[in-house]
Amino acid sequence: MNNYISANKISYLRKSSPPSPANHAAAPGRNHRRGGFKAALSLLLWVLLLATTGCQSASGVSTSLLRDRDIVFKRLAVMPFQQVSPEIVATYSARSSLPASVLKTDNDPRSPERYLQDLFMELMAKHPQFDLVSPDRVGGTYEGVSTGSLKATLPKALKEAGTELGADGLVVGYLYRWRERRGYDYSVEKPASVFFEIQLYRTVDGMMVWKGVFDKTQKSLMENVLGASYFVKDRGRWLTAKELAAEGMADIVGRWPGVAKKEAKKAESRPE
Numbered sequence: 263m264n265n266y267i268s269a270n271k272i273s274y275l276r277k278s279s280p281p282s283p284a285n286h287a288a289a290p291g292r293n294h295r296r297g298g299f300k301a302a303l304s305l306l307l308w309v310l311l312l313a314t315t316g317c318q319s320a321s322g323v324s325t326s327l328l329r330d331r332d333i334v335f336k337r338l339a340v341m342p343f344q345q346v347s348p349e350i351v352a353t354y355s356a357r358s359s360l361p362a363s364v365l366k367t368d369n370d371p372r373s374p375e376r377y378l379q380d381l382f383m384e385l386m387a388k389h390p391q392f393d394l395v396s397p398d399r400v401g402g403t404y405e406g407v408s409t410g411s412l413k414a415t416l417p418k419a420l421k422e423a424g425t426e427l428g429a430d431g432l433v434v435g436y437l438y439r440w441r442e443r444r445g446y447d448y449s450v451e452k453p454a455s456v457f458f459e460i461q462l463y464r465t466v467d468g469m470m471v472w473k474g475v476f477d478k479t480q481k482s483l484m485e486n487v488l489g490a491s492y493f494v495k496d497r498g499r500w501l502t503a504k505e506l507a508a509e510g511m512a513d514i515v516g517r518w519p520g521v522a523k524k525e526a527k528k529a530e531s532r533p534e
Contacts, residue, residue: 322478323513333471334520335431335462338386339395339424341404342369343379343435351436351459362408362419365434367401374440378458378507382435385515392520395427403427417468424465431471432463442503443480450500455479456507460514472519476510 327333344366353360369376379397386392404423408414414422424432439457443450455478462472480501501509515521 321513322510323474323476323517325474325514325517326472327519328471328473333431333462333464335429335464336391336520337393337395337427337429338431338433339400339403339427339429339465340379340383340397340433341365341435342367342397342401343375343382343437344369345373345375345437345440348436348438348457348459351438360416361412362404362414362416364416365404365408365419367405367408368398374503374507375435375437377504378435378437378511381508381511382433382460382515385511386518389515389518389521395429400427400432417463419468420463421465421468424463424468430465432465434461434463435459436461438477440503440507441479443500445500447499453480454501454503454506456503456510458507458510462519474514474517476507476514478506478510480506 350364369379383394383397386394400423403426404419407422407426408419420432420434424430435458437458439455441452441455443454444452457477458475460474461470463469464471
């Protein structure tokens with residue numbers, strides 16, 4: 263009997279005794295790790311959600327259709343790209359009476375505007391629906407038109423040059439800002455910054471019908487969470503000005519009249 267009671271007392275004491283200090287210390291540690299994992303997972307899901315909903319606004323690209331709804335020019339005459347201030351171009355657009363001589367007909371092969379020009383030609387050449395007239399040929403033709411008449415206005419000169427070249431559209435590219443990064447791939451003092459615009463003119467009347475603009479200064483993920491998709495795409499690197507410009511140009515060409523519509527049709531025709 264005493265042995266039975268003693269055994270029950272021992273069992274009761276074991277159940278009611280407080281946990282050992284070691285077990286008591288381990289529980290909060292496990293809870294802390296679980297809480298940290300949940301917080302990290304929530305943050306990751308939040309970043310991915312913002313990336314999928316905000317990547318377009320974070321791209322730095324905007325496009326505008328200024329005239330007809332359906333614009334598809336098959337033969338495009340590409341003017342030599344040039345570096346100017348955006349204020350001057352705004353004046354070009356606001357005053358159609360500007361002289362044709364405001365556009366330069368060549369550029370330095372080592373200049374950033376030439377890099378943009380070559381990049382545009384390379385990307386557009388991947389779309390066989392377009393017949394591209396080289397900037398060298400277009401520049402020479404435009405120079406002959408603009409110098410042939412002192413009274414030639416910008417729209418008139420574009421119209422005459424396009425007609426002479428048998429093109430139904432003319433492309434004019436402007437570089438507004440080109441700032442190289444100051445630093446390295448994973449450590450930067452000042453990031454790269456690029457701002458350029460591509461304008462599309464109609465040969466029939468020399469009027470601008472479409473434009474694409476890229477204006478972006480690279481930022482860290484903490485500064486711009488909406489750019490998370492680009493952060494992942496670039497593997498967390500700080501890009502050079504050329505790399506940043508290449509991303510913007512690819513986006514603009516992807517939205518080009520006749521390219522965007524064709525890509526949309528391809529997507530619709532793919533089996534689900």
